[in-house]
Every structure is written in structure tokens, then in C-alpha cells.
Amino acid sequence: MDKGSRSPAMTDVARLAGVSHQTVSRVLNDHPNVKEQTRIRVRAAIAELGYRPNRAARALVTGRSQLIGVVARNSTLFGPATMLSEFEQAAADAGFAVSVGSVRELDRSSISAVVDRHLDQRVAGLVVIANTASATEALAEIPGDLPVVFIDGDPDSGRPLVTVDQVAGARAATRHLLDAGHETVWHVSGPTDWFDSAGRIQGWRQTLEEAGAEVPPLLSADWSAAEGYRTGQMLARMPEVTAIFTANDHLALGILRALHERGRRVPHDVSVVGFDDVPEAAYFIPPLTTVRQAFGDVARAALSLLLGQMRDENGTANQIVVPPQLIVRESAPRRV
Amino acid sequence: MDKGSRSPAMTDVARLAGVSHQTVSRVLNDHPNVKEQTRIRVRAAIAELGYRPNRAARALVTGRSQLIGVVARNSTLFGPATMLSEFEQAAADAGFAVSVGSVRELDRSSISAVVDRHLDQRVAGLVVIANTASATEALAEIPGDLPVVFIDGDPDSGRPLVTVDQVAGARAATRHLLDAGHETVWHVSGPTDWFDSAGRIQGWRQTLEEAGAEVPPLLSADWSAAEGYRTGQMLARMPEVTAIFTANDHLALGILRALHERGRRVPHDVSVVGFDDVPEAAYFIPPLTTVRQAFGDVARAALSLLLGQMRDENGTANQIVVPPQLIVRESAPRRV
DNA sequence: AAAGCGGATGTTATCGATAACATTTCTGGA
């Protein structure tokens, strides 16, 4: 429709509808005091011209844009990538655009730079996927009046936060292995400075202690299949290891291969449970028992917390915990 | 530093530096006609106040923001997720923010909606990750004067495009298997409406024909391990199948499991080559020979094309093709 | 019938930057 030189502005709509631009603004923002008839006329003019409000102008005068900034680690890890994608969908449905700002490392200065970039844009709110404690420190950079929600952050910070219940997930995994008859369960964790890792370690340890089982030494790794493999080579040589719970599915993959190479059969000799339920986990050899995280739910919860903060000024620090779900497959059946 | 009520504006800087706000603007935009001494004074004032330009104001007056929109399928597939992440990094280094707009399906109306959202934001340019032909149609929605770069789009469109050389990758994979002594190579492709799939099919078929090898029926699937498994169950029962080239690593994973279940050894009985080189491919059972795509290079190339278009108006439709690399591992060694 | 009131609408100021034009200050030759 915009055959003209530039796209129509509010005054163009106003002229066509025979009202002032302010009335157009009122219609757009659903102000109560507009006569129904006028509203209809304005709407018609908007449609006819194909008018769309200039967000830059709005942002300039209100000091706030219809933009939500996301701070995430530059990562192709399944969790964060899925989270971002889900969040964008949810935000779009609510009329918000999402600006991503990824960082290579979650250190103070990188985060500070990304937050600054977002502040430049006058984002209406910020979502921080803060897997590590170092990310939480970057709090200081964020102005107090800007709505912020953390995903996977520090549960004790008292800040609005959405997270998967890592402890419960780890408990379910460990419990499952104990119930299947194993004397104890070994755990290969993610990096210990990640909150996710910490929660999973805690759940694993608690469950063992409650069951009176011996707690084996903690093996910590990064999240990669490579480190899983390396750790697996060691575990494969230890006949007393019959049950392994890993902090994610890719670690489990590496371990499965190491066990396979050493001739230790899964689940006959060793049972393995992962975490995440990546789409291909069902096709590992053997199919992986794992803990599924509802990333979509987390993303939607984060958005709703954020929108809540943006509405009421009295942002009662709210925390939402999403329960995980154990998916049982062959690598760790109910009974060996 | 901003203890005051609101963040400092250009006039505040101007007052402190003892110049007009226009001179501040000139310093910010690197205009040539500013005395060195003045420039220094302004820079000092900027630093002292912690001033940062208001992008909304700039966007309003120039009609264009420092924002690049990305249109992508809502996807946690390794390729697209990596691409987005890499692109954001590159854009940030160049001073641009990235707004993501993901769609569930790459159909005309979804894309149109996302493009509209981006236009609302007055994006300075658009990157479309257009894996399928249907995405290309959405061209029509994009104003002619907006810089656009396609990633993985239609090579014949004549539009600026960056893509991995799928044909070359498939040729290398197929060639590798033929050189290892296989009579022919079976191919499990991705969805046939994806450009990636089409290129890989073409490279596979060409190589077989040139070698005088029989071309087996094409097996097409989606990108999932699940379909790889299903297809693999069929292939595993066919003794004449000794070499399989799959369109991505997850398909290969499913096939590996199916072969394993049927007792067909890899690579002794059957060789398998994937595509993508996901980080965990080296830890499949056995480690997967695959074709690595340099997503980082693609992202940076896309950005540079886009910036080029934004500078010169005469956007000579440029196309960049990034070569892939064959990574040889155990699933398909050089000699069986 | 006049006053008062609230609903509906219009007018003007404003946000913070760049664009366009105006003005002042340097230069280097004639």
C-alpha cells in the first residue's frame, strides 16, 4: 500500500480520519475516553493507509521500547539455545521484540558490555540466562528500575527467577538407579560454578545420603561429549561402578562410548542416566534414560514474570520453579 | 556515575565541553571538520558523564536503527542455532544489535508477520535464514531499499546470499566412500524442500554418475535421529548396502543405532558419513566421519555483505560460498 | 436557566538525536 515516498505517520491517519493525531494515539493505546464511532473511523483509516506506529518515536518520548533484551552465553548448548528460541516465540506473541546479546564468557566485564548495549537500546526489560555465579555479579550493572528476570540463576539471590528444579531432577535420577538395585550411584557433574551443576550435585548427594548409600567421589567435567568420554574411560575400568548419573546427555554419550569400547555393556553391567533429553537421546546406543527439562515452560514463565514487573511497579520478587520429568529408556531400566 | 535522575543527553555533554550539541554529534559520528583539541575536550566530557547516545532518538531522525533483524525458523537444530549465535557476535563487534524473529514454519504468512515486526523496529538490514523455497517467496514482503542477505537460500535467486557449498560437501563425502572401495553409496537426505538437502542430493548423485556407479533410490527423511533410526532399520536388512551418506549427523546417529541393533558392524560391514560435525559427533559409536560446515565464516560473510549493502546504495548482488571440510573418523575410514 | 461536571477532543511542549543552513574563524595567495 505504501506506494508513496515514506510510510504514513500518525498525522496522516489523523487527517484521513478527520481527527487530531492525539486521538489516533488514544485509539492506539486503548484509552477509555474515545467515542466508539471515532474509534472505528480511526481504525479504518489505519487499515486503509497500512499505518504502523514508529517505535523509535514512541521509545524516544516514553524512554522505553517494546524490546526485551536477552543476555546469554554464546552457546550452542541445547539448553540455552532452546530457551532463547522458546522465549522469542512467547515474547512475539505478547508484542515484544527480542534483542539477543550473547557473550563468550559470563565474566563481569563481558556481561557489563552486553548489558550496556541493551541499555543503549532502552530495552523495556532484561532476561539474563545466568548459569554461573559470575553472571549474578553483573547485577550491579543493571539499573534498579529496569525489570529483570533471571533464568537458571542463583536461587538465593531473592531476585525474580525462573528455573528448573535441578535438585528434584537429580533426586529422581538417583532414586531411579537406587530403586533398580544399585548399591550406589556415581555422578559426573558439569562445571561446578554452574548453578545447574550445583543443584544436580546436591540432589544426587542428598538422595544417596538419605538412602544410606556410600557417596562416591564427585567427578566434574565440562558439558562436552569429549570430557564424558575421558571420564568414562576411567569409570569403565572400575568394576564397582554399576550406575552413573551424568549432568547432561552429551556427557552421557561420551561415557556410553567409553563403556562400549571397554566391553562394558549398558545397562547389563552399567546403567547410565543423563539430563536434558535432547531430541536424539532416544537414539543413543542404547537409548538414554534422562531427565527432561521443560524449557518452553521456563521461557513462558520468565516472560510472564517480566511482564508482571513491567506492569506493577511493586515488583514482589517472585520465583518460579518448573518441575523436570524422568524419561525412562533402556540405558537405565526399572529393573536390571 | 549517573546519580542524577536521568541519563545525560547530548546537550549535557555540550555544556560541559563548552561547545554546541551539534559539535558533540560531529565528534560522535567522526565528521572530519572538528579541531583535534575540541574533539579531545568533547571525548573527555563524554567519558566524565558516562554519556551514551540515545539510539531511539537517532533512529527517529535518521529513519534507521543500529539494529539488524534476523529471520529464522524456530529451531534448535545445530546449524541454525550456531549460525544465530555466531552472527550476533559478529554484529556486536560491528556495533549492531540483533533482533531475532523466529517462526514456527517458513510459510509465507509467518514470515510476513516476522518481517513486519522487524520493519516496525526500523531495522537497518535483514538476514534471512531461508532453508526452504517457501521462505524465498517472502521476498515480496521486503521493501526493495532495505539491505537483505540470505543464508542458505536459493542460489539462483540472484540475491545476496551466503551459503556453504553443499554440493562440494556431498561430493567429498561420496567420493570418500567410493575411494574406500564401496561399489555405490546410499543417501538418506533431509526434507527435499530444503536447499541444503537439494545440494547434498545433487552432489551425491553427480559423484556416483561420474564414477559410473549405480545410483540407489533416494531415501528422504526429516532431520531427526528418529527418522534416521527408522530408515536405518530398513537399510540394515539389506546386505548390499555397505556405504551410507546421511544429510546430517543426527540422522547418522539413528542409523548407527539401527545398524548396531541388527548386528551390522560399522565400519566393517557398513560405512557411514554424516554432515554438520556437531560437537559430539566424535563420540558416537563409532566416531562419525562427517562434513564440517564453517558456520562462523558464513555468519561473518553474511554480515560483511550486509554492511556492504548498507554503505553503497548500488548493492551488486553478491554471493559468497563457503567451502566445507571432510572430517574422517572411524565410521568411514579411508580403507575398510 | 445557570452552574457544574465529566467525557471527548484538540493544542502545544517534549523526548534526543541528525540535517540543513548560517555564521565565525582560520588560512594562503594576490
Add this chain to the structure above:
DNA sequence: TCCAGAAATGTTATCGATAACATCCGCTTT
């Protein structure tokens, strides 16, 4: 020494929306 022309800087208009205030109108109330 003076002047043209360029370099450096300043002034004012502008982008397109919302905020704040002003006005108009119709209705109730006394």
C-alpha cells in the same frame, strides 16, 4: 593588507510519537 575560500562551529528545523494541559460539548442538578 586584504580577501576568497575552506575549515570549524553554532542555530534552527525536524523526525513521530506521548504527556500535559486546554477546550468544547452535552447532561444533570438545583
